[in-house]
Amino acid sequence: MKIAVAKETRDGEARVAVVPELVGKLTGLGYDVAVEPGAGLHALIADGEYAEAGATVDDAAFEGADLVVSVQPLSAQQIRGLARGTTTISFLPVNQEQQTVVELRDAGVTAHAVELIPRISRAQSMDGLSSQALVAGYRCAIVAAGMLRRFFPLNMTAAGTVQAAEIVVLGAGVAGLQAIATAKRLGAVVRAYDVRAAAAEEIRSMGAKAIELDLETLEGAGGYAREMTEDRADRQRELLTPYIAAADALITTAAVPGRPAPLLVTRDMVEQMKPGSVVVDLASESGGNVEGSVAGEVVRIGNAQVWGGRNVPSQMPGPASKLYAQNVVNLVTLMTAKDDEGSSVFSPDYADEILSGSCVTQDGRIVHEPTREAIEGAPAPEPEPAATSDDVPDEPSAPQDPQLDLPYDQEADQ
C-alpha cells in the first residue's frame, strides 16, 4: 500500500497535507509514504525531515500510489498522471472547481472532498473545515491586534491609564470563537454576535459579551445558520451599526454553508467607525461580510483599514498543516482495514456515511449528486406509466431547500 503526499501547485498555498511527525502513523498502518520533493518547503519542512521520519522523497511519488493526499485540489496535470482507480483526499470546493471534478471523473479517480465530510460527532477528528477555521480565527485576531495602533489590554501605569481596545466579532462559529478567545487573551474587551441561538452562551463562555439583538435566531441543519431574508438582514445591519461605530476593531467570520457569505456590514457602517479603526473580514474570498473588502488586500474605507482574508489558514502553514495532516491520517485510518490474514489493506467501506458522503467522483462517474446535477444536468425523467382512472393525484411537492443537499447532520450539535 502506498500513499503519496503532493507538492501543492496553487499560488499562495503554503500548507502540506502530511507533516513528518505523522509519517510514523501512516507507516504504522502499513503504508509506504512517498513525498514529492519540496512538498513541505513553504511550511518550513525540509525533505530530509520526511526521509528521517521514514518516508521516501521522490519525483515519481504518485507512481503506484493507492492514495494521493493534498491540501488544495490536484492540478489537471497531476490528475492526468494518476492511474485509474487512485483515491485522492483534498479540499475540493465542488461549486468553484467544476472543471477539476470533470478531470477527476474522466481520469477514473476516486476523489474525496474534505469539506463534504459529514459534520457528525464521529467525523470530528477528520473535520478539516473546523481545524482550518480554528487557525483562521486565531490569525484574524492577531492581524487585528497587529494593525490596530493601540493596546488590546487595559494598561494602568504610574503615568495614567490606557483603556483596553473594544473588539466586535460577528459570526461565532469555530473561527469566530477562536478570534474571540485570542482577543480576550490579549486583554481586549470583546463583544460578539451570531444568528444561532446556541452562540450567545458559547460567546459568554469565552469571557466575551454577547450582543443581543431584538431579532429571531436562525438555525439551519446540523447546528448551522440559515440564510437571512433581506428584511432581517437590513434590520440586523441597522441594530449592529452602533456597536460597530463604537469598536476599535471589527472581525467578521460569518458564513452559511453552500451560500455566498452574508453581507453584515455596509460601506456606510464602516464609514461611521473611528479614526484608526481596523476591520478584518475573514469571509472576503466568498463574497465578504463587509462591503468593499478585497481578498488579499488592505483597503481604506472612511477612517478604517479593511483587511480582506485570502487563504488565511495558509498564513500559518506549520500549525495549519499539522492539524490538517491529523485530519487526513484519521480519514486514511478509516479507509484502512485488515484482511483475513490480519494484514492491513487499503479498503474504504463506502457503506460508511463519512466515506460515501465525502466522495465526489468514482469509477468514471460523479457520485456526489448535487455536483453531478450541476455539471451534467438533471437525469432524463423516467417514462411515465400510462395513467389509469384509479390514480390519485400526487401532493404538490414542497419547494426543495438546497441546504438539504449538504452533508450536515443534526447530530453535529449533540
Ligand SMILES: NC(=O)c1ccc[n+]([C@@H]2O[C@H](COP(=O)([O-])OP(=O)(O)OC[C@H]3O[C@@H](n4cnc5c(N)ncnc54)[C@H](O)[C@@H]3O)[C@@H](O)[C@H]2O)c1
Ligand atoms: N463535527 C461537528 O460536530 C461540528 C464541526 C464543526 C462545527 N459544528 C457546529 O457548527 C457550528 C458552526 O460551525 P462553523 O464555524 O463551521 O460555521 P460556518 O463557518 O458555516 O459559519 C460561521 C458562523 O457564522 C454564523 N453566521 C451565519 N450567518 C450569520 C449572520 N447573518 N450574522 C451573524 N452570524 C452569522 C454562523 O451561525 C456560524 O456560527 C459550530 O459552532 C458547531 O455548533 C459541528
